[in-house]
Amino acid sequence: MADTILVVVEQREGKLNRVSWETLTAGQALAAEMGWMLEAAVVGSGVAGFANEIAGKKVSKVYAIESAKLEPYTPDAFVAALKQFLVSHPAKLVLMPHTYQVRDFVPKLATAMGRTAISDCIGYKKEGEKLVFTRQMFQGKLAADVSFTSDAPWFVTFQNGAYRGDKVEAGASAAPVETVNVDIADGVIRNKPHEVFKEAKQAVDLTQAEIIVAVGRGIKEQKNIEIAKQLAEALGGELAASRPICDSGWLPMDRQIGSSGQTVAPKLYLALGISGAIQHIVGMKGARTIIAVNKDSEAPIFEIADYAVVGNLFDIVPPLIEEVKKVKAGS
Amino acid sequence: MKILVCMKQVPQKDAPLKLNETGTWIREDVSYEVNEPDAYALEEALRQKEKHGGEVVVITSGPARAQQVLREALAKGADRAIHLEDNAFVGLDAFNTARAFAAAIKDDQFDLIFTGLQSDDYGYAQTGVVLAELLGWPHATIIMQIEKNESGIRVKRELEAGYFQFVDMPLPAVLTIQSGINKLRYATLIGIKQAKNKPLRKVALAEVQSAVSANLQKIERLYVxxxxxxxxxxxxxxxxxxxxxxxxxxxxxxxx
Known part of the structure; x- marks a missing residue:
């Protein structure tokens, strides 16, 4: 029998997480290349609706892994449920999106089964009989091809944006859906989660901005943010920042771009002194044009920049403000 | 509270990296620094100790150079340090690093173990959660706040896109700490002096060898x-x- 790839999609608060489709696209590509079977699973309480939604895509089968104890999410319950499922439904490869929730339980699940997870992958390669997964290392400065040296199931998580969710293939007919009720004993769940909440009303909606000027560590001091602000004003754009700037309190948290902040896709993203750690890049790589100014010629931000300036932002920005004003005045 | 903080030495953020001859790792001749989220984990442990009393112990694995991370932590106020000292630790996967740590602390009884949420080199974001499972402890990840209460602790988890969630959990527990949870302190001159007399236990690879296995995953190649x-x-x-x-x-x- 062919080996099985299981894609575990993510649902939260009654919604299928968008990145689930990306992981499904990855699963379809892998299944086609390896000649393996593709199945999907959704974990939770009352998740049959999601299972039916997935069943419209090109998959052999969809499982709804059900227990009242799976809502709200806890790592203890999710690991108990998925371990039980994988023991009775062996899979060669288990794929999930690299979300905060998956990060929270996958290492525990793999360890509970004596296995390992290759996390935050951006692709895969088939090399002869060997399957390797590509992931970024050293904050994106280097990449690594990583293989499993242990038995199945192999756990792999894919980075947000690694595959195109809109490229997921529809099935010729709806795949069968099976509900698997799992038994989670009393006392298994130790954490008591409260309601999910948002800190404060987000004052700035950067997702609507057409032009964003973002600052990173290279700005050095809080008072220097002023020149970035002046550039943003000259361009008629919004000011944003990478995480360390908001952590330091130099700009409010609602100006943060990246996995823990906002995800944006403006016409222009001008990155000043931002090295381009993965967590930042996932929040802005959809920008139509990226201009990066950084002292470090090896900064990962240059990998995705359309226009790059290797140099000191304090030298470049003041004349740039003047040039922008000149062009605007002339037009 | 008795708190263990797992720390890692990683190449400096701006350090230019060169590949080794086999193309499987970087050349060692770069400047190193403490993994940034680990610095926040240490700071949080020190603050918890200042509030509730107890002890802060720091642990790392790696060659002799990694001791610098422990020295800095002791200077900032950690009480003692454990150094799993061997070059071989650099190449261990998260599963085996956690197993080595678990073996090294088997005679200690901690209430809490902190790690940074991920490392700047591998970036797997796994060692803390794996360690929790090996110890049979509950865990919570990407933590932005910790309050002690009668039954254990209440932590604030960061979720995606600006969402948060409070979670009540019993002790002992493992928490992975997010950068920005607090404001980092600097080591004082007195702290640096005192650090020289604080206990630093070295653990050789042989002592934990029986706990680790061959890696479950392998870096085939590293490249630009x-x-x-x-x-x-x-x-x-x-x-x-x-x-x-x-x-x-x-x-x-x-x-x-």
């Missing part, structure tokens, strides 16, 4: 990522570059 974009580098004196950029903004990007 291929560029997917055609990047145009603008060069010249600052004024000229600024002029070129403004032209691009007007004619190519069309935002002016």
């Amino acid at each position: 990522p291929q560029k997917t974009k055609n990047t145009e580098f603008l060069e010249g004196p600052a004024g000229e570059v600024a002029k070129k950029l403004a032209e691009k903004l007007r004619n190519e990007v069309r935002v002016l």
Whole structure:
């Protein structure tokens, strides 16, 4: 029998997480290349609706892994449920999106089964009989091809944006859906989660901005943010920042771009002194044009920049403000 | 509370990295620093100790150079340190690193174990959660706040896109700490002096060898990522570059 790839999609608060489709696209590509079977699973309480939604895509089968104890999410319950499922439904490869929730339980699940997870992958390669997964290392400065040296199931998580969710293939007919009720004993769940909440009303909606000027560590001091602000004003754009700037309190948290902040896709993203750690890049790589100014010629931000300036932002920005004003005045 | 903080030494953020001859790791001759989220984990442990009393112990694995991370932690106020000292620890996967740590602390009884949420080198974001499972403890990840209460602790988890969640959990527990949870302190001169007399236990590979196995995953090769974009580098004196950029903004990007 062919080996099985299981894609575990993510649902939260009654919604299928968008990145689930990306992981499904990855699963379809892998299944086609390896000649393996593709199945999907959704974990939770009352998740049959999601299972039916997935069943419209090109998959052999969809499982709804059900227990009242799976809502709200806890790592203890999710690991108990998925371990039980994988023991009775062996899979060669288990794929999930690299979300905060998956990060929270996958290492525990793999360890509970004596296995390992290759996390935050951006692709895969088939090399002869060997399957390797590509992931970024050293904050994106280097990449690594990583293989499993242990038995199945192999756990792999894919980075947000690694595959195109809109490229997921529809099935010729709806795949069968099976509900698997799992038994989670009393006392298994130790954490008591409260309601999910948002800190404060987000004052700035950067997702609507057409032009964003973002600052990173290279700005050095809080008072220097002023020149970035002046550039943003000259361009008629919004000011944003990478995480360390908001952590330091130099700009409010609602100006943060990246996995823990906002995800944006403006016409222009001008990155000043931002090295381009993965967590930042996932929040802005959809920008139509990226201009990066950084002292470090090896900064990962240059990998995705359309226009790059290797140099000191304090030298470049003041004349740039003047040039922008000149062009605007002339037009 | 007795708190263990797992710390890692990683290449400095701006350090240019060179591949080794086999293309499986970087050359060691770079500058190192403490993994940033681990610095926040240490700071949080020190603050918890200041509030509730107890002890802060720091642990790391790696060659002799990694001791610097422990020395800095002791200077900032940690009480003692454990150094799993061997070059071989650098290449261990998260599963085996956690197993080595678990073996090294088997005679200690901690209430809490902190790690940074991920390392700046591998970036797997796994060691803390794996360690929790090996110890049979509950865990919570990407933590932004910790309050002790009668039954254990209440932590604030960061979720995606600006969402948060409070979680009540019993002790002992493992928490992975997010950067920015607190404001980092500097070591004082007195702290640096005192650190010299604080206990630092060295654990040789042989002592924990029986706990670790062959890696479950293997880095086949490490390389400079291929560029997917055609990047145009603008060069010249600052004024000229600024002029070129403004032209691009007007004619190519069309935002002016």
